[in-house]
Amino acid sequence: MDVTIYEVAKRAGVSIATVSRTLRGTGPVAARTREKVLKAVEELNFTPSRLGVSLAEGRHAANGIVFPDLAGPYYTEVLLGYEEVASELGRSVVILSTKGRTKVNDLIKDLAGRVDGLAIFGHTVPEPLVAELVRLGVRLVFISREPLSGADTLRSENIASARALAAHLTGHGYERFTFLGAPLASQDDVDERWRGVRAVLGGAIEAVPTREYTVDCGFDAAKQLLGGRARPEAIICSDDEVALGALLAAEELGLDVPGDVAVTGWDDIMAARHARPALTTVRQPMRELGARAARALDELITGARDTHKHLILTTALVVRDSCGHHPQEAAP
Amino acid sequence: MDVTIYEVAKRAGVSIATVSRTLRGTGPVAARTREKVLKAVEELNFTPSRLGVSLAEGRHAANGIVFPDLAGPYYTEVLLGYEEVASELGRSVVILSTKGRTKVNDLIKDLAGRVDGLAIFGHTVPEPLVAELVRLGVRLVFISREPLSGADTLRSENIASARALAAHLTGHGYERFTFLGAPLASQDDVDERWRGVRAVLGGAIEAVPTREYTVDCGFDAAKQLLGGRARPEAIICSDDEVALGALLAAEELGLDVPGDVAVTGWDDIMAARHARPALTTVRQPMRELGARAARALDELITGARDTHKHLILTTALVVRDSCGHHPQEAAP
DNA sequence: TACATTTGTGTAAGCGCTTTCATCGCTAAT
DNA sequence: ATTAGCGATGAAAGCGCTTACACAAATGTA
Structure with missing residues (x-):
């Protein structure tokens, strides 16, 4: 070489x-x-040195992406969509996981110096650094974050679908709800979901936190919740993984889902379809999120666009078995 | 910037x-x-240009990793371990997914030009290109591949654990087996597992392929298999995801696992523990595979080592419920 | 006081490319 | 036959850094 x-x-x-x-x-x-x-x-088997080319061209032909972790299908799916499109556009992808890292700032600055633009998940990066990156003119696309100036933002619709989900559940006749997996940060996806369902259910729903949004944490929290005295009629989970945990907790406690308690998720990861009972959830276009982020970044980098876009992708309520049979739909 | x-x-x-x-x-x-x-x-808010530094230093301070896909927990886990250690060692990680890509060769050569060394999964890369990379002196670590000269290799033990698994199952008294998820390439992980179980079971086991090693494909193949006339007593699956598919297929057909048919997986992904029945499987240290790959690459790059290592990590049989109660262990 | 070290800095030569600009034959048009 | 114009090529100036080398000033030693 x-x-x-x-x-x-x-x-x-x-x-x-x-x-x-x-x-x-x-x-x-x-x-x-x-x-x-x-x-x-x-x-001579010559391949031009990427460094030489980049230095002369003044571009890296690479994109970065920052995520908290890769555990669970959500980030993975988005990453796949991102990498696929980036690669299509002739850009490599440099990854950075922030989970458990000290000196995130340094890592991100280093990353920013290796790429032409950065996709960043939600609130992975401290706000002051975000401001600095914007000020430095780094091309940025945020995934699943509220709009801010100086960067593109891209997210899935949450509030309306949360309302639709809540409305669907009230249609079942449920009256006591729990939101499992309370929001960790304001303005993130889960927070919007919470606000959406609460707008419909008001005092009939209360939030219960989990340590993380994982199957294990969902399981633990649900077990405690369902084992308690005032068991809710329906558990609306922050996401599918927490919901899968809740399903397992119910089974372990000998409770029937949806007979004894209804459970819903969010994202529509592959396991949602395969769970027993199959999980009622809200489908979120994860790959497309990644793909669009890569495209948006490309537009910003090439200069095809110099304004910032703030896109909200639509989601879809996916009704399966875990929320019970809807009264109106019941066969005679 | x-x-x-x-x-x-x-x-x-x-x-x-x-x-x-x-x-x-x-x-x-x-x-x-x-x-x-x-x-x-x-x-001035100065940050040295990575390009300038790299060009002058003659190194990228970055590692590449090539995988077929990120679907499913296996590659993701390995990737996480890899990224964590690489980052610890001050190296960024550039990813490349080959799935569905034409011109893989060009992509990999480009990647090789952006990093100081490359980790490559199994048989993701055509052999002639492997040879060329070796010839060019690219620092290489292969994950889950048989040893070759000119590169480190790193894999989990397969054959002995496959024998142990098979032996355990015969201890249950089963006599008719199917290996679900037949090997796609010789010398890869699945091939070794297949050879291991066959060494013990001989003619008592036959291989049935799946399109891919995914839940869906496992489901489809298992459904057909279990719906047929000569249903096996035990299904040894190539990996956990195929096994999860098999579990679902059994349920859909109204078959009890392990009552009507035993099922085992491989890898011990998180879902294996959560499946119902919990999956008997072989634990493979996925994160460690990634972590070690990053360390090995570092040694090769820094010159701390100039020979090549071929490591085999040990695995562990994890007996859960999906293979049935072992006769000897049965309570009176 | 004279000389050998150290310290602190600057100059300039790379590292491996891309690209502008100038040059030099040619062909085609006058 | 002249000249404008084009095709083909090379020289050289970057791109943003690191570092070997040279050198002057400050320090230590005899």
Whole structure:
């Protein structure tokens, strides 16, 4: 990996400018010269140094992405969508997970120096640093975060679907609800979901936190909740993983879902369909979130767009078995 | 992000060499000069260009990783372990997913040009390219692949644990087996598992392929298998995800697991513990695989080691409910 | 006081490319 | 036959850093 353009040029008996032109197809090169150059390239197995190219071009041809963790399907799916599109656009993807990291600021600044633009999940990055990145002119796309100036934002609709979900559940006749997996930060996805359901259910719902949004934490919290005296009729979970935990907790306690308690999730991860009972949830276009982030970043980087977009992708209520049979839909 | 070391030098009234020395702590700098430089750095908000640094240092301070896909917990877990350690060692991680990609060769060569070393999963990369990478002197660590010269290899033990698993199942008294998720490539993990169980079970086991190693594919294949005339007594699956699919298929067909048919997985992903019945499986240290890959690569890159290591991590049989109660262990 | 070290700094040569600009044959038009 | 114009090429100036080397000033030693 260390033969340079100079050696190629020497071997082909031309200047490095000609080699460069031949390889990139910029500027005219005589057919015979091209042959010689390509032959030399072939023989020496030359690949232009990415560093040299980037330095000269003034761009990295790479995108960064910052997420808290990769546990669970949500971030993974978004990442896949992101990487796929970035790759399509000729950009590599540099990842950074912030979970359990000290000196996140340094890591992110380093990352920012290696890429042409950054996608950042929700509130992964401290606000002062966000402000600084904006000030420095770093191209930014936030995923699942409220709009801010100086960056694109991209998220899924939460409030309206939360209301729809809540309304659907009241249609079942439930009257006592718990929101499992209380929001950790204001303005994030879960917070919006919480606000949405509360707007419909008001005092009929109370929030119970989990340590994290994982199956395990959902299981623990649900077990305690369902084992208590005032068991709710329906548990609206912050996301599918917490809901899967709740399903397991109910089973362990010998409770029937949805007979004894209804459970709903959010995201529609693959396991939601496979759970027993299959999980009623809200589908969120995770891959598309990633894909769009990569596209948005590309527009910002290439300069195809110089204003900032704030997009909200639509979600869909997916009714399965875990919320029970809806009275109106019941067969006679 | 475009203030250079020259501007800092000018503002501080020193040469760029002094700025560099101050920032990196190489060479002596008078206290007063240091102050001036740091002040200028602060005021201008200077961050050294990664490109400039890399070009001058002759290293990227970045590692690559190539995987087929990120669907399912296996690759994700390995990736997390890898990223964590790489980051600890001051290296960024550049990812490349090959699934569905044409021109994989170009992508990988490009990747190789952006990093100091590459971790590659199993048989993600065509053999001729592997040979070429080795020839070019690219630092390589393969994850879950048989040893080859010119690269480190790292994998989990498969054959012995497969034998142990098979032996355990025969202890249950089962006599007709199916291996669900037949190997796609020779010498990969699944192939070794298959060879391991066959060594014990011989003609008593037959292999049935799935399209991919996913829940869905496992579900489809298991449904067909279990719906057929000669239903096996036990299904040994290539991995946990296929096994989860098999569990669902059994449920859909009204079959009891392990009563009507035993099912086992491989990997011990989180869902294995949560499945009903909980899945008997073989635990594979996925994060550690990633972590070790990052460490090995670091040794190769820094030159701390110039031979190649071929490591096999140990696995552990995890007996849960899906294989039935073992006769000897049965309570009176 | 004279000389050998250290300290502190600057100069300049890379690192491997891309690209502008100038040059030099040619062909085509006058 | 002249000249404008084009095609093909090379020289050289960056791109933003690190660092070997040179040198002057300050310090220590005899």
